[in-house]
Structure formats: structure tokens, C-alpha cells
Amino acid sequence: MKSKLNFILPIIALCLCSCVKRYNVDVFEKPQVVLNSIITPDSTFKIDLYWSRKLEDSREFSRVIGSTVRLKENDALILETVSDNSRLVFDYHPKSGAHYSIEVETKDQPLLKAETTIPLAPDAECRFTENRARYHHYRLDNVVANGDPYALLLGAFYGFKNLPEGEDPYYNRDRNSQIYTVAQFSEKFNTTTDDDGATITGSNEAYWDYMMVERKNVEKVYPLTFSMYGGNPIIIYSDDYSSYTEIKPENTVFLISATKDYALYYKTLRMWQIQNSMGDIFNTQVLKIHSNIEGGLGIFAAYNQKSFIFEFNEEQ
């Protein structure tokens, strides 16, 4: 709401009495190296190296080629390679609780450095409680934030894992659902209000994708009842159209332990996206998206997660 008000009120005033002109200034100095890598035990290492660019340059970001990348696990070198024109994938799963550091050496550029530690996965119990007009309601109990992470993030997705051969792979993609719940001590940076559907969703407050709860507030928020959009089923007819199969989407609930860098990156990125969608010219301060890369831009951060998959029976 603040963002809306910040934007709407002064812009109306400006519309009434302002004049606008194109202003020619050039402030871009030189491109910087961007290192992006979010690591989790559930996935192998993926590292992206890009060059930053001017805002008005509509071309795709270009990869940084020829950089030397060194990756260490608990101070022991586990990877040294040179970047090429593709995402750097290292077939190795980060370990829960391990410390990782990365260095990127690029000609005529500052040395990039960053480090992170994989947090322990949280514990919790999640159960399906009811279904209201395709909004699936769940309850999370016995939530334990192991290893004292910076924050817990709750997210929900729906998708189709086992479509018959030949069906549109579009349906196979996991789709992110908003989280609908009433939680006073969660972070409110990505909330929206949805009064119309409150009787179905159980709440007029919805979280854009993840609901973030700082570690200090975990016990105040959980146990928690929430709902998500369960997704539309797809209907597959038999060849003679005499019968059909309705395949309901599968729901996945993620509870994520986040490091401080991951949580702040996610939070500031979402805040910027919301601010950007509203217009950012009247905000009190220019939002700086969190970065922990020394000597450049980007993020090198970690999370760990516990997932709960809910499958629903096919119906004839």
C-alpha cells in the first residue's frame, strides 16, 4: 500500500502541473562482472557469469568468457575451471552444513570473492486439510528451524509430473502459487490483499510467492494454516471421446532454511520488483538489491529445504 500511495499521490500532482522533457546524460562507466549462484544440497552447482550492461541496451546479457573460477568446500579446492559461453555446471551436490567460497578471476577486472554456508534443512509436518474451489488448504505443524538459519521461507507450487506422452510439456512446469494465510509476524514486503476470495482462500492477505518469517518469529507464526491455488486439472479424452481422464495437478510445499544473504537477496529483489511494477520514482530511498559479491555484482548464497508433495487421484 505504501508503494502505491508513494506513487499515486505525487504523480497526480505532477500530472496537473508538470512538464516532462527528455534528458540526455550518460552515466554508465564500464561493465562489471556479475556472479550468480544459489546453492542447495538438492541440486548440483550452477554458476552464471555475466557482464552488466546499460539499462537502455536491449540486448541479452553476455557471458563472461575466460574467467578462472575457483570453488572451495571447507577451504579445500574442489573446482578450478575456466568459464565459457554457457552456464558453468559442476556435477557435485553441496553438503548440508558445509562452508563454500568462490573466487572469479577475470582479466582487467577486480577479483570477485564470496562465501556462504549451507544451512540445515528445517523439520516440519505438513498435511492437507480441505479443498475450497481449487484452493487447497494445508497445515504446517512441529516446525523446527534447525541450525539457526536467518529466516524460513514458505512456498507452494502446482504442476503435473506424469502427463501421458504427447501432452503439452507446458503443463509439466511447476507453477508458483500465492500463499494465503493470516500471519502477524511474517515479513510483509511481498503481500497483496485479496478480499474477494477470502472465503475460499481463508485469508485476504496473500504472499506473492514465498512467505518469509525471520528466525526470531518462527515460533510466533507456526503452526500455521494456509492455502494455495491447487491448479486446474487437465482433461484427456479417449480417442473416441467416449470417456476422459481428469488429471489433477500435484502440489508441492517447500519450507526453506535461508542464509542471511539468500533471505536478503530474495527480499530486496522482490521489493524492487514490486516497486518497479508500481513505479519507483517517489520512494524514500533508492532500493539496493542485496549483493555479497566482493569486487562485483550478484549473489552467492545458500538454502536448504524440506518439501512436501501432495498427489491427488486421477478421476475418470
Place this chain on the structure above:
Amino acid sequence: MKTLFVALFIVCGLSAFSQRITISGSVREAQTLEPIIGAVVTIGESSVATNNSGFYALKTDSGNQTLIASFLGYRTDTLQIRAIKDTTININLEVQATEIEQVVVVGENGSNSQFGKVSINMNQLKHTPLFMGEQDIFKYFQMLPGVVGGKEGSSELNIRGGSSDQTLIVLDDVPIYNQNHAMGFVSIFNGDALSKADLYKGSIPASMGGRLSGIAAMTTKEGNKDDHKQVLTIGTLSASFLGEGPIQKGKSSYLVSARYFTPHLLLSTAYTFIKPSPRINYLFADLTSKLTFQLGKQNTLSWNVYGGYDAFVLNMQEEGAVNNNLFSYESEAGYYWTTLASSLKLATQFSSGTFLNSMIYYTSINNRMSGKYSSEPNSILMENNLRSAINEIGFKVSASSQLAQHSINYGINGAYQFFRPKEQTYISNNENFIVANGNQNLLTTTVFFDGNLKFGKFDVHLGVRAPLYYNGHNTIVDVEPRVGASFQMTQKSSIYASFDRTTQPLFSLNRLYGGQPIDFWMPFQQKAIESANQVSAGWKYRPMNRLFFSVEGFYKDMNNLYFVSNEDMMLAGEGGYELGSGRAFGAELVGQYTAPKTTIMLSYAYTNSTRKVGNRQFDFVYDTPHNLNVYFKQLTLKRGDRSHYFSANLSFRSGMPYIITNEVYPSWDIENNGSTAIPDNPLYANVRLKNYFRLDLNYSMEKKLKKGKRVWQVSILNATNHFNPYMVVNKGTQIDAVSLIPLLPSFSYKRYF
């Protein structure tokens, strides 16, 4: 401290061995009996300026003496006196109404307290160009060398390379945390209700502090003790009324002044007949009042109240039908801010020539953004509020004495500030949520001492201020020396040098970006308090009565400056800021010519202001290397009861540094959800805007009537229609600048009864 004790010893010693008499009294305006603050009273070799109540006291030898009382805009009064014991002499000065006077005092010779200070008598501003029909003291301050106004049309005062929140604004000694009406286009101070305004850029008295860069001190009129007077003003933006007069003739007085944004009335009336959607309305209003009571011969009690209110409201509503189902909704979004300040002051004059000033006060700024939404038939009610506030209560007790040709002022003041930086309330049907980012407190206690010593042609100021700050977690004590000395080289010229240390226990979150009309204030966050050390030196030269020149230079370093990178994180106690340092230096030149019909003032300032965070040094957003202002006023017609004046302001300054995002980089999820280009928003200014230029013209016609007078004023702002950006925005494909003040005519009608 050793120097201070030596000075105290000298002062006290001189007092002890002196056998002279005390001449004391008050200096007032002859017609209104309004006290004149800062009037210079001279007896023989000794001179003194009247205090905030218009009182003076001087030690002198008994016998025949010449007493001279003078002040800007008033006829100098010379009295031959013969006194053999302590005597009270009250002086009433006549206004110099028939000729144009100089507008600004930039240090009169022989009055060292004026170094680094600019005093403005509000009477002298009445023929200067109007800003949207308003006679705005802040717009005049912005013309002075060493002061930069920030964004086009704003009421900011960025002094000597500092930021707006580093300038302490006080009204009758009460701190004011918001100076903005109408998003900053008009200051909250109603010029009709003010008698005097002072701006300190250096040589700041130890009795004032709490900000790094300077002080703007406004004084409300006391109210006419002799006759009832009214002033009605109707301008482009507002209408105001001022009434003043005696409650008991010669002993007590009242002053009430109210101002109202007149377009609000027009829009509100129109909306009763038509209800467009959306409906926009804006309102500002303020009230200034003062009651003054003379209690016996020695005590003056005054009660000041200021209240200001702004509201910007957007209403929307819709009714209709979908599939034969009726629906309706109403929404209201508003931005409101309220400023309140009140003080109770007691000024006591003792027979020895000692003055005691006591004051208790309350001040606050409450800022609220709200949104309401209701709809039918499903009876949804939703309300969101975002509040930010600061409330302060405080006291100040000070005593001043004249000891031979020396004077001292010492005292103590304390303040308790309660901050509510950001509180959000969600009300949805029957549920109510409050998200508050912890309220914060600040306790300040300060003792101060100012000594003005005179040794022949040397004037020395020895001041020290010792504040104690407590933010609920950390206690910080500082000692701020404020010292200076001047030397009267000849009757026409003098030189001076001074050193000031200042500290600041609170800061504004939007000090760097200034995107909103209201500052969000917070106290210091860790055991690090903002501080500044400034050295300044100057030369003043008055070759003849009509000509005046001054040159001042300064160097200032600032430490532990808070740079906010993420407001939400800072409010949540998650960091979101860095500590840095700053440096500013510059030179300020003033030339002034004052003739019976013509006044010309030319000021130029060179300033360099940088900031450093970590290893990165950058130009501060208010860094303005070149700042030139020319003011011209001419009496064009003087015939019988009619006087016509033409005046013009010309302002030129270097474009200010500005933060423009022009670099983007990919976010992490680029591979999964497509290319997301996120900005590398710099924390420092990375571009300098084009130079600023504005020419304002004014023509005023004054006519004396049987009772009172009337003044018509017509002004043209930005007469050359120069494009001065208010803001610059990178829209992705191009960079756009928005200007708010094109060629803009305005008028004002003022009727004195």
C-alpha cells in the same frame, strides 16, 4: 576547557573590580511596541545586542554618555544621558518607511556575533518576489551564499555542503521537524506572523545545537501592545489573516495568524455538485498564535502555539452491474502530515542587568499515509495506514549577564524525543493487524556557555556546549568548543576566524534522495554519533554607508554520517546502512549596495562537498560548486500615499549531483524465468544535472489609506521559462526530467487595517 576557565576568571575578575553603573532596558518598535531582537545598543566603547526579548544591559561609567540604538530598517536613535546610578532606559525605534533599506545584515561592524550569521527583518521582505503568491522566508534563505535549496521549488536548506536534515529549524526556540507545506513548495512559516529570521552558517552560539551544518531560527511577532491591527492577505495559493493587539494596553498582547489553501475550498464546493471519479483534493492550513504578558517590571511571560496541517486525498468510486448483479466500491487514498509546536517562556530581568530565560516546549510531526476500500454487496472493508512520527518535549533555562564590556550566556536544556519511525496498520473487516518497527527514544541533556569578550579592537567568542545523548542502548557525551575572534582593522573593515564543533544525534532516512515532502527521522543507531568540525574565516569591508562587501571561507569535516541503503532493513534493525564521512569547503562573497531608492545584493558561493563510504569517495547530492544570486529592488514611484517597487531575483547554480540508475545486471533466476534485468542502484550520485537558472520578477504597489494600507503584488516566477528539473527518471529506453515551475505568474493582495 582550560581556556574556558581562564576566560571565566577574566570576566569575573573584571566584574568584581568594576565600580560602574548598569544601563538597561528594552528596544521596541515605536508603533507596535514589538521587541526588536538583535538591535545594537552602544554607550561609549561598549556595545551589546538586545536579547530574544528585546532587552539589553550595559555597564558604563557614571556621568554624561551618548547612547546609540540602531537596527536594520529602523531610524537610529541617539540619546544624551546622564546617569549616576543603575538606570532603565527603554528605546522605541521608528521604522524607516520612506526609503529602501538593505535587506540582509551580513555582520555589522563592531558586532562580532554577526559573523557567520544572516539576520532578516521580515518587514524588509515585503517587496521581494513572491513564490506562488507567498512571501516565503525559506525561499529567501535559499538565495544566500552557502545555502542550497535542493530540488526545484523545495523548502530545503542545505547549508555549506550539508544536507537538509543537518539544519536545525526552530520557531521561537522550539525545534520544527517539518518545514514543508504543499510537498515543499511553500514553507510552513507564515511570513505575516514572523518578526525576524536568523540563519547561522558558522560561529554558532553554544546555546544552539543538535545539527551539523546550521540553524534557521524564526521568531514570531509579539503582538501589538498599543493598538489592534489586522492584516488580510489573499494570494494565488492561500488566504491568510493576522490579528494582533493589546489585551491590557501596554502590558499584554495577543497575536493570531491563520492561513488556508484556498483552492481546497473551490474544489470541495465543486465536489458537492459533481462527483467525478477520481476526485483529488489538497489542503494546507496553519495557525500561529502568541500571547504575551508583562508581569511586573521584570517578567515577561509568553505562550506560543503553532499548528500546521496538510492533506492530499484521492477518492474513487464506482457503481455498476455484472451479470445483473449490482456492485459498488469506494476507495480513498490520503497523505496527511501535521506539525505542532508550543512553548511557554518566561523572561526575567534582574536589576543587576542579568536576564533569565526559561522555557518548556512540545513539538511533533505526525505523518500518515492511508488507504481505505469498501465494496458491496460482499461488505468488504479494508484500511491500511502507514504512520511515522516524532514527538519531543523539552526545556531550556539560560541566563545572560553583561560584565563591563563583556557578556556571558549560560544554561542547560534537555529534551526527550519519542520516535515512531514506521508503523503499519491493516484493518480488514473484523481483523486488525499492526506491524510496527520498534519505537525508539532519544534523551538529550546539554549544558552550554557563551562568553563574548571585548578587548580594544578584539572581540573574542568563547563558547562550549556539552551534550549527553542516550538512545536507550548507548550513551554518548561530547564536548563542542565554539570559539572565534575578530579584529577591527579600521572603522571600515574587520576580519575574523572561528572554530565550531557540532554533533547530531538523529538523522532523516531520506536525506539523500528527498523523494517525499516529509522526513522520516531516527535516532543514532550504534555508539557512533554524527559530528562535524568547521573552521571559517572572513573579512568585511564597508567603504561607505551604501556599500558593503564580505568574504568568508570555510572548511568542514563530518564523521560517522549515516548512509541508508535499505530503509526497511534499517527499521527492522537488520543493518541497511553504512557509516561514512564527509568534507566540505568553500568561499562566499557578498556585495551589497543600498541607496534611498535602490538596493542591489550580489552573492556568490563556491562550495565543494564530498562524501566517503568505505573506499569510495563521491560528490554529495547537494554539492553545488557555483551558486550566484543577484537581487535588485527599485523604488519606481513615490507619489503622495503611493509607492511602487520593482524587484528581481536572479539565481544561477551548478547542476547538482544526482542518482540515476543506468546499469543493470541479471538476477539469479535468469535461466528459469527469462531475463530479469535488475538495477545496480548506486548509493552515491553518479551524474550531475544541468545548470540551474531562474529569474523571478515582482512589481508591488503600496498605497496608504485612511486606515492602514493596501499592497498589490504581481510576480512572475521563472520569467525566462528555463527548464529546471525537479526529478530525473530513467525509464529504461530514455531518461526523462520533470520540471514543476515553468513561467508562473502569481499575485497577492494584502490589506493592513
